[in-house]
Amino acid sequence: MSLPDKAFPVSWDQFHRDARALAWRLAGLNQTFKAIVCITRGGLVPAAIISRELNIRLIETVCVASYHDYVNQGDMVLLKGIAPELMENGGETVLVIDDLTDTGKTAAQVRTMLPKAHFACVYAKPKGVPTVDTFITEVSQDTWIYFPWDMGFTYQEPIAKGAG
Ligand SMILES: O=P(O)(O)OC[C@H]1O[C@H](OP(=O)(O)OP(=O)(O)O)[C@H](O)[C@@H]1O
Ligand code: HPA
Ligand SMILES: [Mg+2]
Structure with a gap:
């Protein structure tokens, strides 16, 4: 697979705002969460913001890798599982x-x-x-999201010169 056609670049500022919007949405559920399980590595950044906003201090990781070469997804490898006590009752407070x-x-x-x-x-x-309960922004399937931690400053071609 090659890179999707459309690009959705996200700055640190925008990511912080969107992660905070997610925290507001979750706060509105009026559900008490005892712990956050963050899916590494990408989940670490929003988990830090959400744990701060919702005052959840028990943070666990589940470490999986599947995009082994940037855009191509391979087999899912579980590098580290979840503490058994958080999996009790199907993780209903997680x-x-x-x-x-x-x-x-x-x-x-x-x-x-x-x-x-x-x-x-x-x-x-x-x-x-369908695999998540709450999210903030939907982008089309043929869009690649560029996260700020993966980016650096580079020259951009003018749109008139055919930049995508
Ligand atoms: O819905 P999916 O098609 O499974 O893709 C989503 C996952 O892909 C990315 O993680 P990735 O496996 O690239 O690892 P990373 O978080 O360590 O970058 C992203 O952070 C999600 O966890
Ligand atoms: O659109 C994406 N952007 C960054 N990482 C990803 N991993 C799966 N899809 C994406
Ligand atoms: Mg990930």
Whole structure:
């Protein structure tokens, strides 16, 4: 697979605002979450913002990798699982955080470990939408989201010269 046609670049400022918007949305659920399970690595950044906003101080990671070469997704590898005490009762008091859901494979895989947890991410593509409970912004499936931690400053071609 090659890079999707459309680009959705996200600055640190925009990411912070969108992650805070997610925190507001989650606060509105009036649900008490005892812990956050963040899906590394992308979930670490929104988890930090949401834990601060919702005052959730118990943070666990589930470490999975599937995009081994940037845009191409391979087999899901579980590098580190979730503490057994957080998986009790299907994780009903757990909030799972990721930066985005794309095909939904990552969220679906983690849901097998925490079937009753609340799944939230900042961005979602249509295939991933059914795999999460809450998200903020949807982009089309043929869009690649460029996160600020993956970016640097580079020259941009003028649109008139055919920049995509
Ligand atoms: O819905 P999916 O198609 O499964 O894709 C979404 C996942 O892909 C990215 O993680 P990635 O596996 O690239 O690892 P990273 O978070 O360490 O960058 C992203 O952070 C999500 O976790
Ligand atoms: O659109 C994306 N952007 C960054 N990482 C990703 N991992 C899956 N989809 C994406
Ligand atoms: Mg990830």
